[in-house]
Amino acid sequence: MENVDLIINARWLVPVTEDQTVLENHAIIIKDARILALLPQQQAKQLYSANATHDLNEHCLIPGLINNHAHTPMSLFRGLADDLPLMTWLNDHIWPAEKAFVSDPFVETGSALAIAEMIRGGTTYFNDMYFFPEATARVVDTSGLRASLGIVVIEFPTNWASSVEEYLHKGHQLHDHYRHHPRINTIYSPHAPYTVADKTLEQIITNAEEMDMPISMHIHETADEISQSIAEFGVRPLERLKQIGLLSPRLLGVHMTQLNDQEITWCAEAGVHIAHCPESNLKLASGFCPVAELQKNNVNVTIGTDGAASNNDLDMFAEMRQTALLAKAVAKDAAAVPAHNALEMATINAARSLGLDQEIGSLEVGKQADIVAVKLSDIETQPVFDVVSQLVYAASRDKVTDVWVAGKQLLNSRQLTTLNESKIIQDAQQWAIKIGSLGQ
Numbered sequence: 001m002e003n004v005d006l007i008i009n010a011r012w013l014v015p016v017t018e019d020q021t022v023l024e025n026h027a028i029i030i031k032d033a034r035i036l037a038l039l040p041q042q043q044a045k046q047l048y049s050a051n052a053t054h055d056l057n058e059h060c061l062i063p064g065l066i067n068n069h070a071h072t073p074m075s076l077f078r079g080l081a082d083d084l085p086l087m088t089w090l091n092d093h094i095w096p097a098e099k100a101f102v103s104d105p106f107v108e109t110g111s112a113l114a115i116a117e118m119i120r121g122g123t124t125y126f127n128d129m130y131f132f133p134e135a136t137a138r139v140v141d142t143s144g145l146r147a148s149l150g151i152v153v154i155e156f157p158t159n160w161a162s163s164v165e166e167y168l169h170k171g172h173q174l175h176d177h178y179r180h181h182p183r184i185n186t187i188y189s190p191h192a193p194y195t196v197a198d199k200t201l202e203q204i205i206t207n208a209e210e211m212d213m214p215i216s217m218h219i220h221e222t223a224d225e226i227s228q229s230i231a232e233f234g235v236r237p238l239e240r241l242k243q244i245g246l247l248s249p250r251l252l253g254v255h256m257t258q259l260n261d262q263e264i265t266w267c268a269e270a271g272v273h274i275a276h277c278p279e280s281n282l283k284l285a286s287g288f289c290p291v292a293e294l295q296k297n298n299v300n301v302t303i304g305t306d307g308a309a310s311n312n313d314l315d316m317f318a319e320m321r322q323t324a325l326l327a328k329a330v331a332k333d334a335a336a337v338p339a340h341n342a343l344e345m346a347t348i349n350a351a352r353s354l355g356l357d358q359e360i361g362s363l364e365v366g367k368q369a370d371i372v373a374v375k376l377s378d379i380e381t382q383p384v385f386d387v388v389s390q391l392v393y394a395a396s397r398d399k400v401t402d403v404w405v406a407g408k409q410l411l412n413s414r415q416l417t418t419l420n421e422s423k424i425i426q427d428a429q430q431w432a433i434k435i436g437s438l439g440q
């Protein structure tokens, strides 16, 4: 009998593989942070002994969810400026608030608040774009979560950096510092076509190719962005980015609500990935990403929350449901984005977009043990005819009971194991007093 670190017995297990299998009464065996085996519980009992065993016989196990676009420290601005369109929200509220408050301690507290929220909602990886990423990195390190942290660039001075050179220099310092970290990656994150110049984008493309890194950018978020680009450059943003050479499998285009047929073809031909942010797009009335049309053209579409100031939560269960529902309305097709597809978008598709699909994004032998347990025996999720349908259309994040990353338990019966919940709430409330007092 082989001794392993952990055995989790579960009523259902959805590995998120191409065959769309759902396993019943199986065990997942974990050793040295990875999945060693998936097999029927009876067989597992005969073959393995474990240092710890969990019996989750009312639960479904899924791969950890990947939030593929976030600004985690903005959790401290949750509810600060609601019901506004993007550019009013940014110019008149968010950028002034960032100028007044964003600092290393702000980012540390905001990241902790966001990471605690994400763990409690079954997210095990997030792709972040924000200032002072070294403060976010410290929280990622102590929390046990995984993340891609942005090497952010925006063509105006902020509290974080005052020139393109300084943004890149600080981002590269972050990259060097964490290059061997098992759970922290970096990603070039130029803000948007309307805030980053051609020359800077060309430099980022060269760097990303040399360092074999992905690039994430807000693109075609609103109709105003398109008309502004036509007025300034004579072309729509995506055509400008195509001319610069940005369209490639390295690129993760965030939002992409304004896409014509020609642009969908360009994305497909270049292998561009997309981070769809349904709730942020709805709240800012930005537009609708043509998810079903993109998928028909074999474009890889993933899901993100955006920041908590434009959402106003970091709830990947809600985003999966919105993705499935909105896609049907936009495509006028009830068969668009069925439940398993929404779950793929929040897991394996996102892993693929970041070049991490050999490591995370599904529950398969050899992959990292990033696992989420969802309780399906409560009133709200009964009866269970189709477990994946239940996860996407009926369950919510508060049904997440346990979360493991690299085999380490970060949530145990809804209790955080690596973060101090009451301190995070206290710190966030202290920041709210400061932020609120400026607004009065």
Ligand SMILES: CSC[C@H]1O[C@@H](n2cnc3c(O)ncnc32)[C@H](O)[C@@H]1O
Pocket: 071, 086, 090, 094, 095, 098, 129, 130, 131, 152, 153, 154, 191, 192, 218, 221, 280, 306, 307, 310
């Ligand atoms: C360069 S750090 C990130 C920068 O982006 C701002 N931001 C947050 N949400 C959005 C969005 O939906 N579109 C564009 N920009 C956004 C954030 O406030 C930071 O300044």
Ligand SMILES: [Zn+2]
Pocket: 069, 070, 071, 218, 254, 306, 307
């Ligand atoms: Zn964003």
